[in-house]
Every structure is written in C-alpha cells, then in structure tokens.
Amino acid sequence: MQQHSDEALVAYLDGELDEGERRQVDAWLEADPAVRERLVALAQSDDLVRGAYAGIVNEPVPPRLIAAARGASEAAPAAPQEAEILVLKRPGWAAIPLPDRRWQIGFAAAAGLFGVIFGGVGTYLGMGMFNPVGPAAERQLAAAAANNIWLDNAAGYYKLTVNAGDTMLIDVPASNDPREALQKISQSLPQQVRLPDLKPWGLTFRGARLVVVEGRPAAQLVYGTDNKAIGLLTLVIGASKQPDIPPTFDRRQDVNLLYWRHQGRAYALVGQTDIGYLWGIANDVAWQLDAI
C-alpha cells in the first residue's frame, strides 16, 4: 500500500497522473496530514538532486570530448608530441637592448598618447630602426617584441569592445548571413577570414571589426552570450610571417588569451572566462578553421 501511494505521489509531483488519478491524490492530501508531509519530503529530495547536478552543465567541456564529437579521436596521434603549453611571461622592456634611450621614451610616449592601437603600429615600425648586435639576435628580438605587441593589441581591443558595450562600432554586423558580409572585411586582409560557429558553446556571433594589430590589419570576431560568467569573447585573426607555434596561454591586461600561429596566420582567442573553457573553444575553432 505504501509502495503504491509512493508511486502515486511521485507521479503526482512529476505531473504524470491523469485527471482522475490526480483528483484521487488531492483527496488523500486533503484527508491525511501524513501524506502531505510525505509529499513535501519527496519534493525536497527532488530539489536536492536537481541542485546537486545543476552546475555540471556549466562546466567547460573537455577538448577530448569535442574532438570525439567531431569524430577526431583517431587524429590524436597526429598531434604534436606532447605539445608543451608555455605560459609566456612578457619580457621586461629592460631586457630588450634598446640602443638609444630616446626610443624607449618614444615608445612610452607613443603608447601613452595614441593608446594601444597606434602604440602598436609605432613600435612595429620602430622595430626596424633598432641597431641590434646581429641578424639572429635581431630576428629574435623583433619576434619577441612583435609577439608582445600582438598580444597587447589583441587584449586591448578586447577591453575596448567590452567597455564599448552596445555602442561598439561594428564593420560587419551579425546578420542572417554573416559569412557573406564577412567577405567584405576579408578584402582588407591578405587572406579570407572564415567564421567559426560557436553556437554549441552557447556563443552567438555579434559582429566583426577590422582592427590594426602589430601594425597590420586583422579581423576581430566578437561573440557573446547571456551567461555573465562567460561574457564577451573575441577571436583575432591576422597574417603572420612568424613560425608556427602551438596554442599558448598568456594573460594581459587582466584578460586571458590563447594564441597560436599556423601557416601564415596568427590567432588569439581572448576573454575573461575560465581558461579551461577557452581551451575547449580554441580546440573547436582550430578544427573549424583548419588552423592547427
């Protein structure tokens, strides 16, 4: 009898009873305080169970599961031999042997006066005026400095985008067919920019902008979500003559970056969300854009 009434009460809570059965349970509840108490206890344990598992759907999905869903689990052997993801520290400017103090002052002034964008352009142009100790050192220094500028610019544009909010200037608004519109922005770039679909991550395309990173034009794709814990996320895609590098984590201006270079393109995924979440998205972006 108890088992039977438990089944009825549970089905009552789940809205699985037909009209006649529901009325019968209503009558029990009306007549017997013990049944009412039991119903409350069952409802409470339901709430507890739902609460215990509610947070799992907001956890970052491990990249291996994304790869598996894309049918890519067998592609893992082709991945780099235990690629090491280095957290690069920004070298202090003192570590770069600037031959003339006025260049240090000049860069600081440029950055201060014109902000991150023009600062980046000025420094990129200024790199050619160094007098380094040798060709190899010159290349190394230029690469390190350019990488720093690239990342600073990507982070700077992210912050500009966040701060601008709805007033953000968009070159390519999200529309019914953003891919077609994106071709316009690609006309200013050395290579065609494709649009990764991040809807499976709950991210919708908000628009794209043409920006200047490391003195060169680049595309900044903006994605958003209603989930405040994730916030805005941008993907910067530009041309690069630097050698390929695997995805690498960095943090600039209080934002997280995952950046990598592949076949003449540089990518930076920028956001304030959890790094694990960024890893998953970077994996998917790389897959979709054939970037790694």
Add this chain to the structure above:
Amino acid sequence: MSFRWKHAEAPARAAERADPVSARFSDQLIAVLPRLRRFARGLAGTAAAADDLVQAACERALARAHQFQEGTRFDSWMFRIVQTIWIDQLRAREVRKEDGDVAEDRLGSDAAVRGIEARLALAEVRRAVERLAPDQRTTLMLVTVEGLSYKEAAAVAGVPVGTIMSRLARARVALQQQLDAGGGVRRSGKNAAAQ
C-alpha cells in the same frame, strides 16, 4: 608555470571536414555534451569516469549515426547510448559489487563530510545517488535531473512506463532515507542548491 597538453587532450588535427550531414550530426552532439556529461556523472559517479563514458558514447553515436531517426529526440537517443555503454561496463567489471563496497566505505561515519556546509551537502546528495541501484539511478537522472517524461524515459531505458514509475518511487524513497540518515543535508540542501 606550464601546462602539458597530452595527446588525448590535444586539439584535433586538421582532418578532413566531414560532409554537411555529418557536420550537422556532430554539431548536435556537441550541443548535447554538457547534458550528457551531467547524466553520465550521475551514473558513473566521478568526473573522469563520466567523461570516459561520454567519449565512448560519442564514438558509438558517430559509428551508428545512420541509425538515428530524424524527427526523434537526439538527446534521448544519446542518453540511451550512454546508458547502454554504462550497463555494459557494469556487467563487464562487476562494478555492481565494487560500487557496494565503495559505497560502504563512503558511508563510513565521516562526520565532516556529513556536515552541514552547503558544498558538502551537494556532494552528499551525489553520493546518495551513487548508492542507488543502477536502474533506479538511471531513472532518477533521466526524469528528475534531465526532465524527461516517463514515456521518454521508458523509451531510453527500454522498459514499460509502469516500470519507470516503480523504479522512480523506489529511488526517491531510498534517496530520502539516505539523506535523512545523512544528517544535515536537508537543513543545508536549500542553500547548496542555491549556490
């Protein structure tokens, strides 16, 4: 500070992009991954075991994509695959017995774990779910957590609706008894759920 990106976690290499139908199938699969992980966590208990289960389910789903009937619920189809693999694993490893042992260990009188802090309360609820019989656990996860109707849950589990009703009732009563025996969960559960 550095991270090591192991092979299994490395980003997918640039393999050939599948045809549009397969790509759409993969997109559906990715969209349902968070819920599959939650369902699998309820069955397998730990995050690592749950993710292994989901990965196996993805691989099986892709291999049997042709068996999915358009117009039916994709999430239910995937829940069924996860459940089937999990049952296979249980049978293969006789985990049913192992689970019992583990559960007894965990039941042990660790007063701290049974404390009233909200975070621990959530963990305790999960442990209580883990101690349920596998068929009850599956039914509870499908209906109470994933919100499937009895009919949908019956289709996933491959049993009549009446069986779902009785499993669910037994699961909830057993759960309630465990939680009552566990002390402070009820008092702190509301706070925990709110976090």
